Amino acid sequence: xxxxxxxxxxxxxxxxxxxxxxxxxxxxxxxxxxxxxxxxxxxxxxxxxxxxxxxxxxxxxxxxxxxxxxxxxxxxxxxxxxxxxxxxxxxxxxxxxxxxxxxxxxxxxxxxxx
Amino acid sequence: xxxxxxxxxxxxxxxxxxxxxxxxxxxxxxxxxxxxxxxxxxxxxxxxxxxxxxxxxxxxxxxxxxxxxxxxxxxxxxxxxxxxxxxxxxxxxxxxxxxxxxxxxxxxxxxxxxx
Numbered sequence: 001x002x003x004x005x006x007x008x009x010x011x012x013x014x015x016x017x018x019x020x021x022x023x024x025x026x027x028x029x030x031x032x033x034x035x036x037x038x039x040x041x042x043x044x045x046x047x048x049x050x051x052x053x054x055x056x057x058x059x060x061x062x063x064x065x066x067x068x069x070x071x072x073x074x075x076x077x078x079x080x081x082x083x084x085x086x087x088x089x090x091x092x093x094x095x096x097x098x099x100x101x102x103x104x105x106x107x108x109x110x111x112x113x114x
Numbered sequence: 115x116x117x118x119x120x121x122x123x124x125x126x127x128x129x130x131x132x133x134x135x136x137x138x139x140x141x142x143x144x145x146x147x148x149x150x151x152x153x154x155x156x157x158x159x160x161x162x163x164x165x166x167x168x169x170x171x172x173x174x175x176x177x178x179x180x181x182x183x184x185x186x187x188x189x190x191x192x193x194x195x196x197x198x199x200x201x202x203x204x205x206x207x208x209x210x211x212x213x214x215x216x217x218x219x220x221x222x223x224x225x226x227x228x229x
Binding site for chain 2: 020032036041042044045046049066075089091100101103104105106107
């Protein structure tokens with residue numbers, strides 16, 4: 001059974017700091033890994049999608065890497081801003097007999113302070 | 115492109131009533147997924163549907179819960195005889211395809227409160 005763990009569970013940093021969020025998964029048989037952002041009381045916004053054949057993806061100040069063999073992904077946020085404050089979720093798309101589905105981690109709650 | 119539309123945004127039901135949650139996928143997407151987020155917990159898969167077919171319902175409680183995605187109209191998640199433990203945020207997602215190229219787009223969710 002696929003399990004996804006995110007460390008740390010919560011993080012508070014001053015504005016401008018570079019930071020790394022970690023995600024690990026137990027089964028390397030994944031289709032892809034997706035990072036999402038969730039604001040309080042809101043839905044999920046997709047940030048980056050890394051296909052299983054890729055090593056990293058970049059979008060603006062965000063960079064996500066994937067090491068499928070070791071079951072790890074990191075989300076790097078450069079020059080953090082207060083507007084980055086949110087919960088960050090990683091999810092892996094797994095192969096199942098019935099199709100495909102995402103297995104989510106429990107998230108990292110980020111607070112960027114002025 | 116209106117994205118994935120869910121309604122209602124908030125729903126309050128008394129114990130024993132029925133709850134109906136609606137999801138319209140992104141235009142052109144034929145794959146729909148429902149997830150539940152219980153308070154202080156992560157998102158859990160419930161069901162995966164394609165038009166008129168349930169593909170994977172391994173995450174659905176065996177009783178009181180059902181889902182459909184008819185040929186015409188939105189996908190519906192139906193909860194009969196709701197109990198307080200059903201209070202949660204229910205998210206719908208859609209994708210264009212499957213496999214490694216299938217990126218999910220999520221709706222804003224329906225927050226169900228059972229009183």
